[in-house]
Amino acid sequence: MTTTPTATPVALSHEQIAEMLDLLKDSDSVELKLTVPEHDQRSAVVALGMDPLDAQIRQVFFFDTPDLALDKLGVVVRGRRIQGKGDDSVVKLRPVVPSELSEELRASTGFRVEVDALPGGFVCSGTLKRTLQRVVSGDRPLRKLYSKQQRAYFAEHAPGIELDDLSILGPIFVLKLRFTPEELGRRIVAEMWIYPDGSRVLELSTRAATNEAFQVAAEARAFLGSQGVDLSGEQETKTKKALEYFAGALKSGS
Numbered sequence: 001m002t003t004t005p006t007a008t009p010v011a012l013s014h015e016q017i018a019e020m021l022d023l024l025k026d027s028d029s030v031e032l033k034l035t036v037p038e039h040d041q042r043s044a045v046v047a048l049g050m051d052p053l054d055a056q057i058r059q060v061f062f063f064d065t066p067d068l069a070l071d072k073l074g075v076v077v078r079g080r081r082i083q084g085k086g087d088d089s090v091v092k093l094r095p096v097v098p099s100e101l102s103e104e105l106r107a108s109t110g111f112r113v114e115v116d117a118l119p120g121g122f123v124c125s126g127t128l129k130r131t132l133q134r135v136v137s138g139d140r141p142l143r144k145l146y147s148k149q150q151r152a153y154f155a156e157h158a159p160g161i162e163l164d165d166l167s168i169l170g171p172i173f174v175l176k177l178r179f180t181p182e183e184l185g186r187r188i189v190a191e192m193w194i195y196p197d198g199s200r201v202l203e204l205s206t207r208a209a210t211n212e213a214f215q216v217a218a219e220a221r222a223f224l225g226s227q228g229v230d231l232s233g234e235q236e237t238k239t240k241k242a243l244e245y246f247a248g249a250l251k252s253g254s
Contacts, residue, residue, distance in 0.1 A: 038202075
């Protein structure tokens, strides 16, 4: 169902590959991801010709309990403010088994099943998104950000926890840049997440159809390696780091 990337990414085992193939056949897409070690981020930005002035500005808010009860259940509740676009709210569950999801949910507008693959691991998630005019206004209950279907999806997987009781964790300041290297011939998305303590996570990703995931992964890996991007660093997930940072700040009162 899921594997956790290790500090030193290793090749997937035969059993993991078989598991991933089984998930892919019932998923909508796959997103191939790589986080670049902080010490290598500047050189990666230069090598790939990324211009931060071309990036879209975002603010990302997470909602959870101070002890991260939702995270422990595999539930992510999130809101985003997006420069030049409508805001959105998300309820995400991971891991999921696509074949076990209801037909009604799979047919829903805004619902997507995707496999996230990083060096050394992968996870399949089911995300239900809603477009909004304003994510965080401070004058209405949190549940009002989420549709009836989103609230039902949340309640099913987080029993006993109320949306209105969740704490705001964030926001995180994000720069998102889309670019298409001529040598690769497909779009790469770069996200720089900047945390209040000055630390950063730089994630590079590309989406692929499920039937071309392994070929695209090989091509992307070869391209990034040829540009001197470190492919062997510890893989750090943006969401996990954000949740732990802000939950720690809540506990310390800072």
